[in-house]
Amino acid sequence: MTTPPPPVSEPDPSALTCPGDKVGPCAACQRKTHKYGSGGSPLCQWCMAAAQEQWGPGVRYTSTRP
Incomplete structure (x- = not known):
């Protein structure tokens, strides 16, 4: 069982x-999140989890480095 996300007024950890x-x-809910620089993400952890549920098994990471 997952816990519901806190109110948008609270920042992402x-x-x-x-x-x-x-x-x-956050690009989806506007919650403050680590968005820029190394390790940043355009989505907070709750919006990212919801997005990943919709990705399905066909999504894979492919390195673009030579």
């Missing part, structure tokens, strides 16, 4: 552990 200049709004 990743925003609490990164420098302030790396924090930005």
